Amino acid sequence: MHQSHLSAPPAAPTQGGLADSLREAALSTPDLPQLARRAEGHPGGWIQVTAVELWDEVVDVARGFVRSGIRPGDRVAIMARTRYEWTVLSYALWSVGAEVVPVYPTSSHEQVAWILQDAHCVGVVVEDEQGIMTVGSACAALPFLRHVWQLDTGAMAQLVERGRTIPATAVDSLRRIVLADSTAVVAYTSGTTGQPRGCALSHRSLASPCDTLLEGWRQTAAPPGTQPAVLAFLPFSHAYGLMVQGICLRGGILMGHEPDLREETLSEAMLSFRPTYLYAxxxxxxxxxxxxxxxxxxxxxxxxxxxxxxxxxxxxxxxxxxxxxxxxxxxxxxxxxxxxxxxxxxxxxxxxxxxxxxxxxxxxxxxxxxxxxxxxxxxxxxxxxxxxxxxxxxxxxxxxxxxxxxxxxxxxxxxxxxxxxxxxxxxWGPSVFQGYINDTAATAASFRGGWLATxxxxxxxxxxxxxxxxxxxDIIITSGGKSVAPAALEERLRVHPLIHQAAVVGDNRPCVGALITLDPEFLSHWRAARAKGESPARDAREENELREEVRRAVAAANSTVSRSESIRVFRVLPEPFDLSNGLLTPSLKLRRDAIAQRYAAEIEAMYQTSSRLPREASIGDPSILDDSDNVFR
Known part of the structure; x- marks a missing residue:
């Protein structure tokens, strides 16, 4: 067993809750720009929010939560994209000792119903009418749920107005009793197999990696004398996104939000916000x-x-x-x-x-x-x-x-x-979670002698x-008994400009295979660069060139592994693996079981085609499709 650690000292242990650092920033550096909000018509397209302005807004929203009956230990779900309100809402809930349950806004009715029920959420914040419909369809099975707030119909302003009768000192009193080891977030795993499980994360565990990274790595985030700036576009429904938010707010880093992950929108946001550092x-x-x-x-x-x-x-x-x-x-x-x-x-x-x-x-x-x-x-x-x-x-x-x-x-x-x-x-370390809620058996099974088995x-x-x-x-075991880890091959394939995604298969098969999807934008560009009129001969030549290009990408991936681990057969699919078709988790990881089930016929045909080829062809030269097949149109 090999053990590794760094000799440098860790950051000072966290005292109190996550909201404390926001209040401290408002007191010590009130005019420091802390967040940037989208502003149509404003020069540069962004309005900066100072530390004191942010804290005042957090307290006002927190007063609304208190007036609504949210108490320490209550769980409130946030089902929204990465937007300004997510940050205000999460810190407002933490300031009164409540626990945040992040939910991906693209989650299905079944997933939302399971999470809200399993976590016993008393409230949920959604973005739009679609979110209202998703939650509403599950309400009959949610006896604990008392509140549903909708951001796009003014939920923030409604909370602020509702809380006007609650003194700010009430929020301060609640914030003071939040302990570092109190649960701050119940984050649900992606659930590649079975139902997602809720991971209880304390204020201390969430703050620990943020403070350690700030202490040792903050100087890399911007040139000397410049305030670092980060455009947050990763989902806060994921632990990585939450860590980015924590680093920015605990480290005095200017953070902007971009909820739209479409390529053109994200590119425009990068050009207008001009970050100094990327988290991706x-x-x-x-x-x-x-x-x-x-x-x-x-x-x-x-x-x-x-x-x-x-x-x-x-x-x-x-x-x-x-x-x-x-x-x-x-x-x-x-x-x-x-x-x-x-x-x-x-x-x-x-x-x-x-x-x-x-x-x-x-x-x-x-x-x-x-x-x-x-x-x-x-x-x-x-x-x-x-x-x-x-x-x-x-x-x-x-x-x-x-x-x-x-x-x-x-x-x-x-x-x-x-x-x-x-x-x-x-x-082993201070950021390890407290356990899975409502599942002591799974919690016990995830540890070995005090160490988390990842x-x-x-x-x-x-x-x-x-x-x-x-x-x-994910380990694939071929019929010959060879164990193959698919991640390295898939990573290598994705680097090729034409290839969008790849899923390596081969369990109980004679060799390793792959299901490949093509990048639609690069494919269009690739075709346009070769367009010289229309004719059956040109189309056939183009398809042959495309097949050869994919073969070269597979050969390049194979060069990084042993011969027995290399991809011998593959098929190009007509559609991507996506959240909408259930083939990706909300954190964009492959749902391998779902992919294998959906494309069982294609996988079987791929290996059947391979078995009919001469041994030299099926082993030495990966096949893509029969010539009669054409999924590139």
Missing amino acids: VPSVFERIYKNFVRASQRAGRGVLFERAVRTAQDFALAEEQQRLGTGPGPGFDLRLQHSLYEKTVYRRLRAALGGRVCGAVSGGSPLNRELALFFAGIGIFVHDGYGLTETSGGITAQPIGREKFGTVGRPLPGTEIQVSDDGEILV GDLGRVDSDGYLTITGRKK
Whole structure:
């Protein structure tokens, strides 16, 4: 069993509740811009909200909750996207000792009914009429539910008006009795199998990773003398999003909200808000990279961009070797070439993100090493980290000045990890959850001798860096007895601009296979670049070229694993894995069981086609589809 931890001291233990830091900021730095609100017609499109203004609004809303009968220990669900009101509501509830139950606004009727019932919620805040209808359809089974507030019909103003008769001192008295070990959030797991379970997270566990990251990493969030700015677009219904909110409000970082994750909207928000730092998941960084590729090809600079990418990666690799003591650093020629591309390419790429981004964090799943090298090479250092709902967010991060791409770094100060003999990652530290509500058996089963068993697989190298290799429950075992972790193959496939998603399959099959979806925007661009009239011959040639391009992507992914682990058969699907079709969890992870069930016929046909091919073809050359099949239209 390999154990790892950092020697640096942890942040000071949290005292009191999460709302305390907001009040302290209002007293010590009242004029510090704390949040930014969207404002149509306002210069720049954003209005800044100071620390004292934010605290006053939180107290006013909290008075409304008190007047509505919300008491310490009551649970109130927030079923909304990442918007300004989410922050005000959560801190207002914490200031009176209530517990927040985050619910994804895209959750189904069954999921919402289960969460509200299991958590015994006395109130729920929804965004719009759709949310009202979803909750309303479940009300008959919710005897504890007393309040439903709708944001788009003025719920915030209604709470403020309702609370006018409650003195602010009442809120202050309630805030003072909130203990650090009181439950602040009941966050439900994504539920890739079975019903979601509610993880009880205390004020202390939520604050701990935030304070530790601020103490050791805050200087990377902005140039000296500049207030860091973060555009929050990750869902606050997820532990990662909650951690981003906590870091910003506990660290005096200006935070803006962007609830709309459509590409054009998010791009506009980046340009107008101009963040200095990004918190995102790998799929966002993959999307940014693919947009860069597509834009360069449309401008006729595809070859130049490819050279600039290789130079950025070579430069970042040489710098990595230098800081880890395994190389001399970039040579003169490489520095010269990198300097040239900095003037002609890299600064334009950063400008597309607002022009001020100097660093980033990636979480949720491991970031591809080549992608991390690319971003570092263009001047955006992405610190990869690891965490889960049961650890209130981050538990590892790349140490400053000793970053090693392709890993998720080392444990945060005060946290320790072990890798058991079967490869499972075990965690101990102040951010570990209190347990699953209403499920003592599951809580007991999740611990081994006081260590949280994460269900994730990984390895720790001789320098203490953790590499995630997959999930225990996701391991594929072929009919030949070979165990394959699908995550690395899927990650490698997604880097290719044409590929949007990939699900590796192969349980009880003779070899590993993959279900692949294509990126619709890049596919359109790819077709447009080859359009030269219409004819059956051109269409057939285009389909053959597309098949060959996907084959090359599969071959590139296979080059990272052993022959027995490589993808031998695959099929391109006509639709993406999505929340709407139930193939993704709300945190955008694959629902593997649902995918296998939905595409059982396609999987069977894929392997049947493979079994009819000569041995050399089925093993050495992955097949995609019979020539008669065409799912690219």
